[in-house]
Amino acid sequence: MGEEIAVIEGDGIGREVVPAAVEVLEAFDLGFEFVRGEAGDATEEATGEALPAETYDLAAEADATLFGAAGETAADVILPLRDAVDSFVNVRPAKAYPGVDALRPETDVVFLRENTEGVYSGHEDRLSEDLSTLTRVVTSSASRELAEYACGFIEDGRGPAGDPDEGFTVAHKANVMRETDGRFRDEVLSVADERGVDADEELMDAFATKLPLDPSQYGVIVCPNLAGDVLSDLAAGLVGGLGLLPSANIGHENALFEPVHGTAPDIAGEGIANPTAAVLSAAMLLEYLGHIEEGQRVRDAVESVLADGPRTGDLGGSATTDEVTAAIVDRL
């Protein structure tokens, strides 16, 4: 028996793009055992819970999880799921592909986003009629664990340049959040120094100006949680939208893979969603499980289809999800 893959489609186009990604995975005959779980708005309506305990447990116990998207309940689903796989880093590549209309075709970056703390640890209080607070948390341990991952990522040549000498950039706001982002920045830079990996730093606001002006100056970017959320979504705008961006939530024992896009209620149910982000998430899943060659074959097939194959409406074509998926499988 092969690895157990939890499959959680969620809502909206999640129900269309996740099956497409599963179809691509099945093409390899790796003996995966797919186990389905429910989560999202519809699940909440049916069961009272956006993320039932059995779905949480499923993700926690599977070797890897493929998740689609959730609607209004997105935060109630994805944040606990990241916790279920004990994820400490969210890997978010943003790459422009030949054949796809991109504002900055030279964009090829990977965000390594801290995935457990910052404003996401979520201690909020209503202290008075007028005033609420949120306690933002930064630990040296989480910052260093992220940095160790980033160094391994670079050393293994997994950065966009594929070159262990390329180094990374830490984006932060330590000039204002001196103690918390200062700690983050200092720990990340100190791990890089210990491991002999090149690292420089950039204020996150300056980064937001400079990335659109010249994305080619960046490769791997290491960020606190919310900075990684916003800056990687900015990069999505430069490569032509969210329809292409996969992501991986890496934990200690297992991991969860999801397209960066949402449920796209405007087109959900019509069978015309772009499966690319979900299929590329499946490629990251393959690589995570050690099926490096298969992952690369998926990437190559996706790139080939983007270049001259059928395309969905978001990319100016009129192909269906099934047609694009069949073309990808065909070119594997």
Place this chain on the structure above:
Amino acid sequence: MGEEIAVIEGDGIGREVVPAAVEVLEAFDLGFEFVRGEAGDATEEATGEALPAETYDLAAEADATLFGAAGETAADVILPLRDAVDSFVNVRPAKAYPGVDALRPETDVVFLRENTEGVYSGHEDRLSEDLSTLTRVVTSSASRELAEYACGFIEDGRGPAGDPDEGFTVAHKANVMRETDGRFRDEVLSVADERGVDADEELMDAFATKLPLDPSQYGVIVCPNLAGDVLSDLAAGLVGGLGLLPSANIGHENALFEPVHGTAPDIAGEGIANPTAAVLSAAMLLEYLGHIEEGQRVRDAVESVLADGPRTGDLGGSATTDEVTAAIVDRL
């Protein structure tokens, strides 16, 4: 005697672009009394303080302040100066101009950034060897005051569309920061509703994707403090960089005006800095003091020079700061 204008050049190109802006202001003969103050890295070196009390008091007492930029000490200078003028909103227009190479030439937006709280209230604690926290603060009173300002801004036709019907967008992250950004979002939308101003909302990460994809769908954007910092800097990347962006920190009795750019150490002292952002900040100062026609004349002169006048190196020209300033004054 006319109004008292505090002039704080700061460091780097602040010492070049602020005099240019003062030259433009002086061209109108409005009887302004200019009073100089020192702040920044050099001041810290000389006096031990980046922002001496007399400079703080100068800004607090002047009718308006023109500030340049500060280097390493930027946060130690600008955050207290915003406090000196009791500023509750940071107004940040980002507009692409004909003749200037912009990634998105259709960009014409104004950010209204909350200017007192969020992560900037700055309560940070080192709770253990491993852990630091920051207490992020959001009050209904500050959120409502910002929203009232935004509604007046729209009603006066000061938004990019110039149309009191245009409305605004609130950008926030209330799906994660439910209590704090939830409070912000709810209060801002409720004030808009009371005043009959159209308002919609957007998650700040989705906004970061959508702004580069299509800036023409946005006009006035109302944000919490850090969101406004990052998203307005992102807009700077779409209009061709920070060299063009002015800003106003509006308080109850007075206000402070500053270019969004920094000290540009690489070109400081050479007399080749682009004075546009500082001059446009002076235009905002004129308008704030009720000299609406003069403000408009400055804007028109700047646009005219950008279109076919001398330009500095950042815009692909080779003119000096003085030459550009003379051209602006000439076309007033």
